Amino acid sequence: MTSASERTRTTITRLAEYAVDDRARLDQLLDEQLIAHVGVVRADGYPMVLPTAFARDGDRVLLHGSTGSPWMRRVADGAPVCVQVTAADALIVARSAFESSLRYRSAVLFGVCERVEGAAKASALDVLTDRLIPGRTAEVRRPTAKELAATLVLALPISEWSLKVSDGWSDDPDTDLAGDAWAGVVPMVTGYGAAIAAPDLRQGIAVPGSVSRLVDRQSTALGWSVGDDTKTCT
Amino acid sequence: MTSASERTRTTITRLAEYAVDDRARLDQLLDEQLIAHVGVVRADGYPMVLPTAFARDGDRVLLHGSTGSPWMRRVADGAPVCVQVTAADALIVARSAFESSLRYRSAVLFGVCERVEGAAKASALDVLTDRLIPGRTAEVRRPTAKELAATLVLALPISEWSLKVSDGWSDDPDTDLAGDAWAGVVPMVTGYGAAIAAPDLRQGIAVPGSVSRLVDRQSTALGWSVGDDTKTCT
Numbered sequence: 001m002t003s004a005s006e007r008t009r010t011t012i013t014r015l016a017e018y019a020v021d022d023r024a025r026l027d028q029l030l031d032e033q034l035i036a037h038v039g040v041v042r043a044d045g046y047p048m049v050l051p052t053a054f055a056r057d058g059d060r061v062l063l064h065g066s067t068g069s070p071w072m073r074r075v076a077d078g079a080p081v082c083v084q085v086t087a088a089d090a091l092i093v094a095r096s097a098f099e100s101s102l103r104y105r106s107a108v109l110f111g112v113c114e115r116v117e118g119a120a121k122a123s124a125l126d127v128l129t130d131r132l133i134p135g136r137t138a139e140v141r142r143p144t145a146k147e148l149a150a151t152l153v154l155a156l157p158i159s160e161w162s163l164k165v166s167d168g169w170s171d172d173p174d175t176d177l178a179g180d181a182w183a184g185v186v187p188m189v190t191g192y193g194a195a196i197a198a199p200d201l202r203q204g205i206a207v208p209g210s211v212s213r214l215v216d217r218q219s220t221a222l223g224w225s226v227g228d229d230t231k232t233c234t
Numbered sequence: 235m236t237s238a239s240e241r242t243r244t245t246i247t248r249l250a251e252y253a254v255d256d257r258a259r260l261d262q263l264l265d266e267q268l269i270a271h272v273g274v275v276r277a278d279g280y281p282m283v284l285p286t287a288f289a290r291d292g293d294r295v296l297l298h299g300s301t302g303s304p305w306m307r308r309v310a311d312g313a314p315v316c317v318q319v320t321a322a323d324a325l326i327v328a329r330s331a332f333e334s335s336l337r338y339r340s341a342v343l344f345g346v347c348e349r350v351e352g353a354a355k356a357s358a359l360d361v362l363t364d365r366l367i368p369g370r371t372a373e374v375r376r377p378t379a380k381e382l383a384a385t386l387v388l389a390l391p392i393s394e395w396s397l398k399v400s401d402g403w404s405d406d407p408d409t410d411l412a413g414d415a416w417a418g419v420v421p422m423v424t425g426y427g428a429a430i431a432a433p434d435l436r437q438g439i440a441v442p443g444s445v446s447r448l449v450d451r452q453s454t455a456l457g458w459s460v461g462d463d464t465k466t467c468t
Binding site for chain 1: 268269271272273274275279280281282283284285287314315316317318320322325327328329330331332334335336338340342344359360363366367370371373374375377378381385403404410411412413414415416417418419420421422423424425426427428429430431432433434435436439440441442444445448449
């Protein structure tokens with residue numbers, strides 16, 4: 001049940017035509033981005049924003065951090081959060097500075113996090129690890145009891161959210177359309193470069209499947225190659 | 235002059251060894267990233283985080299938006315902000331899930347924004363436009379009085395800030411160092427793809443210098459090429 005104040009909180013007031021009420025598109029954005037920006041009100045009343053890795057797990061968003069982190073403890077104790085996830089997809093080059101902007105997808109989720117404890121905590125950490133590096137948990141040892149005790153895992157229900165998507169072209173007035181200025185978009189792309197072994201890696205240990213799949217899949221999907229002698233142009 | 239509460243606000247409490255007190259490195263991050271996440275406390279006391287394009291202009295950070303934006307008006311009226319700028323530089327693949335993390339640079343600035351008005355407002359908008367697309371202001375018409383009136387420009391002094399940089403390798407315990415698990419980093423890279431003309435672009439208008447320089451410079455710097463028939467591998 002959504003209260004009137006909650007409706008206000010997720011009502012998109014500017015460029016309301018960009019609002020997208022499609023949970024599948026929200027999930028797509030959450031499953032693609034690695035970093036969320038978490039807003040919390042400090043004890044002194046000031047706003048604080050922290051970047052953190054996150055993972056969607058069904059109908060919740062998982063966060064984790066050290067038990068020594070003041071803001072994680074504050075959030076674990078029930079401070080309301082705003083979790084913002086943004087993708088910058090392209091520059092929109094308009095015929096004027098005023099109409100120039102970005103193609104973006106921007107999601108915001110509100111609520112209060114719950115602590116994830118016990119066996120569910122280790123499972124949630126597996127989800128977070130495999131979100132960053134799919135398949136990695138199967139390649140490494142299990143977390144120790146000490147490591148689990150040092151980690152806070154929090155879950156935010158995906159219930160109060162909004163999504164704003166700008167994916168069009170510049171909306172130039174007729175006088176500019178008739179002029180000589182160019183208009184279009186410049187896609188912004190992200191991906192992974194070739195893996196680099198740690199200086200203290202023992203001889204004879206090969207790049208694991210999780211890492212090579214990550215680099216290959218990303219490069220293939222984007223159709224590009226990083227300066228990497230082992231790859232060729234696609 | 236920094237008060238005790240202000241020192242607390244920018245004191246890095248977790249992983250304090252990552253704190254970097256170097257204004258040049260802050261500027262480098264601010265000049266490289268296009269999107270900031272702005273935190274503000276809403277009138278109802280809840281936290282709100284909004285992504286927005288920004289530009290550093292000397293000792294201040296410029297933000298802009300519509301006069302119709304409730305959060306911009308709130309910030310213009312003196313609500314304290316937290317401006318967070320993050321670069322995710324690489325995945326740190328450790329020999330355990332627990333030690334795996336990210337290489338990142340994360341800056342946070344606190345303060346109250348001032349409105350930029352009059353002739354300074356048009357100049358500030360030029361800085362913002364040329365930050366997104368260097369050289370673009372010289373290619374397009376000047377903003378109209380109506381466009382300027384519809385835009386709020388805000389400036390946050392760069393005075394109360396902190397920067398946290400993680401740029402190392404995984405810190406695995408000796409028992410893991412002796413094991414068979416791989417460790418290293420996977421660089422995360424961003425760049426621009428080939429420009430795409432708008433469907434309503436009149437015939438015979440070439441891609442402008444600002445756009446072609448942006449795409450070429452970025453590709454050269456990163457040593458990669460996007461799926462683009464006009465480019466070859468570097």
